[in-house]
Amino acid sequence: MDVLEKKVVEAVEAVFPDLVRISSAIYDRPELGYEEREAAALLTDFLQDRGFEVEPGVGRVSTAFRASRGSSPAPSVAFLAEYDALPNLGHACGHNLIAAAGIGAGVALASVLPECGGCVRVIGTPAEEMHGGKIRLIEEGCFKGIDAALMFHPSVRNTVVKRTLAMTELRFAFHGKSSHAAAAPELGVNALDAMVLAFSGMNALRQQIPGDGRIHGIITRGGDAPNVIPAFTEARVAVRALERPVMENLIERVKGCIEGAARATGCTFEIETVGPAYEGLMPNRILASIFERKVEALGIPIDDPDPLGYIGSSDIGNVSRVVPAIHPELAICGFESLPHTSGFAVAARSERAETVMKTAAKALALTGLAVLRDVAVRERMAREFQCCRQEGESS
Ligand SMILES: [Zn+2]
Ligand SMILES: [Zn+2]
Numbered sequence: 001m002d003v004l005e006k007k008v009v010e011a012v013e014a015v016f017p018d019l020v021r022i023s024s025a026i027y028d029r030p031e032l033g034y035e036e037r038e039a040a041a042l043l044t045d046f047l048q049d050r051g052f053e054v055e056p057g058v059g060r061v062s063t064a065f066r067a068s069r070g071s072s073p074a075p076s077v078a079f080l081a082e083y084d085a086l087p088n089l090g091h092a093c094g095h096n097l098i099a100a101a102g103i104g105a106g107v108a109l110a111s112v113l114p115e116c117g118g119c120v121r122v123i124g125t126p127a128e129e130m131h132g133g134k135i136r137l138i139e140e141g142c143f144k145g146i147d148a149a150l151m152f153h154p155s156v157r158n159t160v161v162k163r164t165l166a167m168t169e170l171r172f173a174f175h176g177k178s179s180h181a182a183a184a185p186e187l188g189v190n191a192l193d194a195m196v197l198a199f200s201g202m203n204a205l206r207q208q209i210p211g212d213g214r215i216h217g218i219i220t221r222g223g224d225a226p227n228v229i230p231a232f233t234e235a236r237v238a239v240r241a242l243e244r245p246v247m248e249n250l251i252e253r254v255k256g257c258i259e260g261a262a263r264a265t266g267c268t269f270e271i272e273t274v275g276p277a278y279e280g281l282m283p284n285r286i287l288a289s290i291f292e293r294k295v296e297a298l299g300i301p302i303d304d305p306d307p308l309g310y311i312g313s314s315d316i317g318n319v320s321r322v323v324p325a326i327h328p329e330l331a332i333c334g335f336e337s338l339p340h341t342s343g344f345a346v347a348a349r350s351e352r353a354e355t356v357m358k359t360a361a362k363a364l365a366l367t368g369l370a371v372l373r374d375v376a377v378r379e380r381m382a383r384e385f386q387c388c389r390q391e392g393e394s395s
Contacts, residue, residue, distance in 0.1 A: 091345055161304075192233050
């Protein structure tokens with residue numbers, strides 16, 4: 001480690017008690033997406049106290065923020081902080097740790113700004129779990145002028161180049177006609193039959209789709225009473241694939257299942273898209289390899305498991321399509337407690353998690369330092385980004 005790197009690492013150590021305090025406070029008062037007022041206040045107060053210029057409610061999202069420090073606008077590195085929780089499970093995705101690592105990395109990298117130049121930002125990105133908050137921030141231009149967007153996610157494994165799936169959620173409903181289910185069934189039009197047929201169609205469809213495709217959902221309205229032919233049923237399904245064109249093809253085929261079920265039963269139907277579409281993550285390999293070297297030197301070996309194994313979707317995918325980004329995962333527990341379970345929630349407030357969060361903050365800050373002070377890194381990173389984008393467009 002050279003002098004600047006040592007300074008960055010020591011700066012994380014110096015604020016570590018504050019990071020633990022803030023991570024624990026966010027954990028203890030879980031707030032759902034777009035309601036993270038206390039978390040946003042804790043994070044922005046901390047950054048403001050350390051010389052960051054804070055813009056609360058950036059992108060017209062009241063619980064988002066952008067905090068900046070630097071003498072010149074470019075080059076610019078942004079650390080992303082998530083801080084939303086899950087209904088009933090609290091911080092079972094460990095976003096309290098993401099937030100703490102993000103502000104820790106921001107403050108640490110800012111401590112060497114006089115030597116390396118440029119700009120350090122921390123962007124508070126609400127509502128990752130349910131509403132794709134980062135997508136709104138992208139649309140509002142909050143990621144413009146940023147050379148690299150860096151974050152980590154707590155996990156059950158250590159990996160830096162994993163992918164995520166593009167995802168769209170659909171809500172659909174069938175309208176039929178109610179009737180007495182025993183006395184006059186022939187006068188009814190059964191919206192539940194349409195729903196069952198639609199799910200049967202999707203189940204059959206699953207056998208003929210690419211391996212990375214996912215179609216899954218729930219029936220949210222199935223009728224009101226067993227002795228009444230249901231006149232209205234409703235469901236929500238998510239459709240996913242690694243690449244957006246594949247996902248869009250699957251959406252058309254799902255719509256075919258819904259239309260077919262309506263036609264077979266004599267129902268009418270409606271389909272709408274819920275929220276913005278998530279893009280698949282394209283981790284920037286140049287940034288990923290720097291992060292990997294740094295985190296391994298700090299004592300966390302990267303497992304490099306199958307990048308397509310155990311993957312979900314996240315709005316960081318959309319960020320990775322507009323700016324070079326990484327979203328490495330670091331283990332805070334084993335596979336027996338997967339994210340979005342109560343076991344993972346327990347792990348997210350453990351001593352091990354705090355140590356991992358500290359190491360993540362250091363490795364993120366060191367990766368940011370490489371971007372700010374080395375024009376060759378920025379060029380290689382930008383080339384890789386363009387190359388991936390073209391591949392994505394042509395697939
Ligand atoms: Zn999650
Ligand atoms: Zn998460």
